[in-house]
Amino acid sequence: MEKFITHIHPPKGFSPGFKELWQYRELFYFFTWRDIKVKYKQTVLGILWALLQPLGMMVIFTFLFSKTWPINTDPVQYPVFVLSGLILWNLFNTSVSQAGESMILNANIIKKIYFPRLIIPGSSVLVALFDFIMCFFVFLLFCLLKHQPLQWTAILLFPAGLLMVIVSAFGMGTFLAALNVKYRDFRYTVPFLLQVIFFASQVIYPLRSIKQEWLKYILSLNPMNGALELFRVPLTGNAPDMILVWTGLAATLLLFCLGIFFFRKTEAYFADIS
Amino acid sequence: MQPAIEIKNLGKQYKLANAEPYISLRDVLAGSLKRLTRSKQSEDQKFWALKDIDLDIMPGERIGIIGRNGAGKSTLLKIISKITPPTTGHATIRGRVGSLLEVGTGFHPELTGRENIFLNGSILGLKRVEISRQLDAIIDFSGVEKFIDTPLKHYSSGMQLRLAFAVAAHLEPEILLIDEVLAVGDIEFQKKCIGKMEEVSKQHGRTILFVSHNMSYISGLCNKAILLNNGSILKTGSATEVINNYVTGITNTENSAEGISENKVVSLTNVRIVDASGNSKQNFSTEEKLGVEMQYRVKEAGHVLWLGYNIHNKEGINIFDTHSVKTPQYNEPHDIGTYKAIAWIPANLLNTGIYFISCAVFNHQKTVIYFHEKDIIAFNVFDTFNSESARGNSPGEFPGIIRPLLDWEIKKTDQ
Numbered sequence: 001m002e003k004f005i006t007h008i009h010p011p012k013g014f015s016p017g018f019k020e021l022w023q024y025r026e027l028f029y030f031f032t033w034r035d036i037k038v039k040y041k042q043t044v045l046g047i048l049w050a051l052l053q054p055l056g057m058m059v060i061f062t063f064l065f066s067k068t069w070p071i072n073t074d075p076v077q078y079p080v081f082v083l084s085g086l087i088l089w090n091l092f093n094t095s096v097s098q099a100g101e102s103m104i105l106n107a108n109i110i111k112k113i114y115f116p117r118l119i120i121p122g123s124s125v126l127v128a129l130f131d132f133i134m135c136f137f138v139f140l141l142f143c144l145l146k147h148q149p150l151q152w153t154a155i156l157l158f159p160a161g162l163l164m165v166i167v168s169a170f171g172m173g174t175f176l177a178a179l180n181v182k183y184r185d186f187r188y189t190v191p192f193l194l195q196v197i198f199f200a201s202q203v204i205y206p207l208r209s210i211k212q213e214w215l216k217y218i219l220s221l222n223p224m225n226g227a228l229e230l231f232r233v234p235l236t237g238n239a240p241d242m243i244l245v246w247t248g249l250a251a252t253l254l255l256f257c258l259g260i261f262f263f264r265k266t267e268a269y270f271a272d273i274s
Numbered sequence: 275m276q277p278a279i280e281i282k283n284l285g286k287q288y289k290l291a292n293a294e295p296y297i298s299l300r301d302v303l304a305g306s307l308k309r310l311t312r313s314k315q316s317e318d319q320k321f322w323a324l325k326d327i328d329l330d331i332m333p334g335e336r337i338g339i340i341g342r343n344g345a346g347k348s349t350l351l352k353i354i355s356k357i358t359p360p361t362t363g364h365a366t367i368r369g370r371v372g373s374l375l376e377v378g379t380g381f382h383p384e385l386t387g388r389e390n391i392f393l394n395g396s397i398l399g400l401k402r403v404e405i406s407r408q409l410d411a412i413i414d415f416s417g418v419e420k421f422i423d424t425p426l427k428h429y430s431s432g433m434q435l436r437l438a439f440a441v442a443a444h445l446e447p448e449i450l451l452i453d454e455v456l457a458v459g460d461i462e463f464q465k466k467c468i469g470k471m472e473e474v475s476k477q478h479g480r481t482i483l484f485v486s487h488n489m490s491y492i493s494g495l496c497n498k499a500i501l502l503n504n505g506s507i508l509k510t511g512s513a514t515e516v517i518n519n520y521v522t523g524i525t526n527t528e529n530s531a532e533g534i535s536e537n538k539v540v541s542l543t544n545v546r547i548v549d550a551s552g553n554s555k556q557n558f559s560t561e562e563k564l565g566v567e568m569q570y571r572v573k574e575a576g577h578v579l580w581l582g583y584n585i586h587n588k589e590g591i592n593i594f595d596t597h598s599v600k601t602p603q604y605n606e607p608h609d610i611g612t613y614k615a616i617a618w619i620p621a622n623l624l625n626t627g628i629y630f631i632s633c634a635v636f637n638h639q640k641t642v643i644y645f646h647e648k649d650i651i652a653f654n655v656f657d658t659f660n661s662e663s664a665r666g667n668s669p670g671e672f673p674g675i676i677r678p679l680l681d682w683e684i685k686k687t688d689q
Contacts, residue, residue: 006366038385112376112379
């Protein structure tokens with residue numbers, strides 16, 4: 001029989017622990033499956049709820065910024081523009097806030113059973129991704145309805161934008177998850193933080209409409225802007241602003257590494273302090 | 275053969291600040307401000323939950339871990355199961371570890387019984403194919419087939435527990451860590467579980483580490499035991515030996531109390547608890563008779579000496595007193611010499627638990643007490659769940675201060 005040998009010693013050094021994560025991939029699946037299942041069992045409207053939310057917000061923003069204070073999003077109609085932003089933003093928002101809370105919500109399991117802790121915030125992101133996929137199909141339908149042309153680059157650029165959102169949300173989510181376990185009062189700042197990021201992202205307005213050049217550079221540090229830039233290229237047909245893309249990519253990778261590093265550094269003690 | 279678990283110099287230190295459920299950023303900021311202004315490093319209070327643990331456990335051994343609350347039992351299991359890291363030392367574990375620190379970990383009330391089997395099994399380290407393969411056996415063991423597709427929130431707590439244990443019982447790790455999980459649930463099910471664990475360890479050669487406050491389970495299931503005290507190992511050895519040590523340790527006396535009390539008439543030299551064949555023992559089943567023996571030396575002839583014991587239980591309730599009435603010497607004066615007196619407590623009288631003996635030599639007629647030594651020795655009574663005992667086939671905690679097996683008569687008096 002194959003022998004598993006485990007060495008237990010005081011924590012030292014750093015490793016991202018991806019190998020172990022792979023061994024536990026089934027648990028990853030089960031946690032995600034549990035959260036999706038429970039989520040849709042608990043709401044009356046089920047999956048419909050995940051779809052209604054961005055559609056409702058789209059109607060509100062369209063009313064505000066297409067009719068009342070018009071924002072120029074040519075060549076894309078404002079409703080399509082804002083819906084594309086909202087579905088990606090929802091993915092980011094839900095991922096970060098759910099992943100951030102996840103360690104506290106699962107404290108009971110963490111104290112009783114060992115498994116790679118990254119699974120918990122990781123599966124929160126996957127649950128949000130599941131919602132996104134639903135919304136994405138609705139978005140495609142909406143494009144058809146609005147006669148919105150899609151360029152072939154969508155095959156490449158939709159996934160690229162999506163990946164940027166997932167990776168940066170995972171990084172930020174794990175960072176917040178670890179921080180929330182360590183300092184329990186930090187969670188109250190998360191909704192505010194996310195609101196700031198929302199307004200600093202080109203979700204409801206295009207970054208091109210900003211007049212101040214310096215502000216654009218600051219905002220490019222927000223990975224959401226790069227992601228949205230890539231994601232909207234197939235809609236607008238414009239060349240993407242490469243400064244946004246590269247800075248966003250760098251910020252994404254930085255967030256990812258920082259998140260995993262901080263999480264792995266503190267995870268050994270989660271059972272002691274959570 | 276290499277040990278299944280090899281522990282060297284293992285220690286775990288906690289900061290007392292961590293004793294609070296969590297720290298807040300606000301406190302940390304306030305604390306560092308204070309430290310800046312006072313420019314004095316406040317020493318964090320620390321304590322060792324475990325210290326200098328050296329332990330080798332061979333494959334197939336069933337080890338009971340006993341000790342008082344806070345002795346480090348659970349911390350040891352948590353380190354071996356990788357839930358928390360040690361501060362010093364290291365451990366090598368050879369084999370897959372399954373830990374059962376709480377049954378039903380990760381159960382979700384919204385999911386059905388079947389779904390929870392998969393979720394819980396997966397959290398406990400089973401592969402999906404393993405769960406599918408054992409699904410029928412698990413459902414069968416749990417005895418909740420009828421409700422297996424009902425959400426867990428509609429289950430009674432007993433049913434949830436059965437389901438949880440059924441999953442746990444079908445884990446197939448080489449090393450199984452169990453912490454107090456049997457403390458709940460009815461006796462029938464507990465018996466089933468203990469049976470399953472015995473089967474698993476004896477037939478499949480699995481190693482079991484078992485933490486419990488219930489000495490009956492430890493003596494029933496484990497062949498070896500470890501006594502922890504304040505984070506270090508006080509004693510290792512056969513389960514019976516270590517349990518005896520622990521039980522007597524509660525009264526802070528040795529296995530037998532010797533040379534205890536002196537006066538010019540009589541001195542108490544030794545008190546022991548013995549079994550039917552006269553051997554010193556501390557751990558008895560409910561169906562065993564036991565003797566309380568005192569040895570004393572009479573130094574002045576001509577006194578009428580009465581002997582007596584008080585039996586108290588763990589809660590301090592005086593179960594009964596017994597005096598040396600039924601002896602020919604009751605009203606006869608003692609000669610000079612050494613004596614040995616045994617009072618037999620019949621089988622099927624005491625309920626399970628720990629009992630404390632006080633002993634005295636006195637003469638109430640003359641209102642003299644030569645000595646009265648309180649709680650001088652202790653012993654433990656455990657349940658074997660034998661259906662011929664007073665409990666019969668009834669499950670659950672058997673209540674009552676005593677548990678006599680009485681004669682019953684049942685007659686049919688009318689049609």
